[in-house]
Amino acid sequence: MHQGLIDHLRVIALSFALALPILGVASARAEPITILALGDSLTAGFGLEPGEGFPAQLEAALNDRGHDVRVIDAGVSGDTSSGGLARLDWSLDPATDAVIVELGANDALRGIDPSVTEASLDGIMANLANRNLPVLLAGMIAPPNMGAAYGDAFNPIYGRLAQTYDAVYYPFFLDGVAGERDLNLDDGIHPTAEGIALIVERIMPYVEDLLSRVAANEETGG
Structure with a gap:
């Protein structure tokens, strides 16, 4: 040759x-990275068309940014933190790589004792930690009409739990949307599709931090 x-x-x-x-x-x-979005009506997309809710818009935005990600909608309208804890095990799939936890708004609206809310959220976070699943914890803020004492007890819950479990912490899920008439449905509580789009835009850096933790888990065999 x-x-x-x-x-x-x-x-x-x-x-x-x-x-x-x-x-x-x-x-x-x-396979794509699978994120479970565990939440209430704010996750479920109350009053919105298919494809307009948080999981669908987040998945589309992540894919547009080059991330091969699937976001599973585990939002249940009206759910409280204790309800989320009760259905956590059967909401998780063996393919789940990470979880976004968005719960507590209904607890505050119903005036549930903040210690009960914290115990339920702690149960969720402990369960996910035992599974070695990276978590993004989205915080909530109690409505002003619940009074200052209630807010002082409720609002710090999320920061404490995020620190305890080393979770990615997004302080307020409705940041930039709450109280904005044009970004909410007529009930003044649930975001429009445009409101969800703003939530996705603002939470995106935190979700990408979550994805980096998934990658780190895989590198270490976690």
Whole structure:
């Protein structure tokens, strides 16, 4: 065989061998990252059309940014933190890689004792920690009409739990949307599709932090 052709084939073989580790990394995950969005009507998309709710808009935005991610809608309208805890085990799938927890708004609206809310959220966070699942905890703020004492007891719950469980912490799920008439339905509580779009925009850096924790988990075999 001509020496030049032999040398050319050797270069091709070497290039292929060097590319194998890169190909292995790229194909290490054959399936998209799966995020479970555990929440209430704010997650479920109360009053919105299919595709307009938080999980669908978040998934689309992540995909647009080059992330291969699937967001599962585990939002139940009217749910409280204790309801979320009760259905957590059957909401999780073996394919779940991370969880966004958005619960507590109905607790505050109903005036549920903040200690009960905290205990339920703590149960959720402990369960997910035992599964070694990265978590983004979205905070809530009690309505002003509940009174200052209630707010002082309720509002710090999320920061404490995020610190305890080393979760990604987004302080207020409705940041920039709450109280904005044009971004909420006529009930003044649930966001419109445009309101959800703003939530997705503002929470995006925190979700990308969550994805980095998923990647770190996989690197360490977690």
